[in-house]
Amino acid sequence: MCIVSSQHDLQIFIFVHACKNTLEKYHYMNTRYRPPNTQGTHTHIGSKQQKENVGTKSTQSQLIQHIIEEIKDRRAYQTTMEELGKGTASREQIAREIALRLKELKQLDPNISIGDI
Numbered sequence: 001m002c003i004v005s006s007q008h009d010l011q012i013f014i015f016v017h018a019c020k021n022t023l024e025k026y027h028y029m030n031t032r033y034r035p036p037n038t039q040g041t042h043t044h045i046g047s048k049q050q051k052e053n054v055g056t057k058s059t060q061s062q063l064i065q066h067i068i069e070e071i072k073d074r075r076a077y078q079t080t081m082e083e084l085g086k087g088t089a090s091r092e093q094i095a096r097e098i099a100l101r102l103k104e105l106k107q108l109d110p111n112i113s114i115g116d117i
Contacts, residue, residue: 071101
């Protein structure tokens, strides 16, 4: 047990205790079990390899369509969350995911424009 001799010592004790709790919380969040991706459907994983494996125009076209559908799904999800008043929590993450997909599209087809989506 800690004996606090002054107001200043109490403030330091409270601060250290709060920092410890915060660190423990973030450590727990970073070490939680996350199951591995077994479906292999995320386009941001191995996009360089996917680009190298694209052999025909139809395969490349299918990949482009798949990425466009992912972008549309994310937009629809975020729109729904905004309508429910809970869009703030996911806004930045969804924006990053969409930006990553747009970057992949530009790598596959430099002539594609956002208006095509």
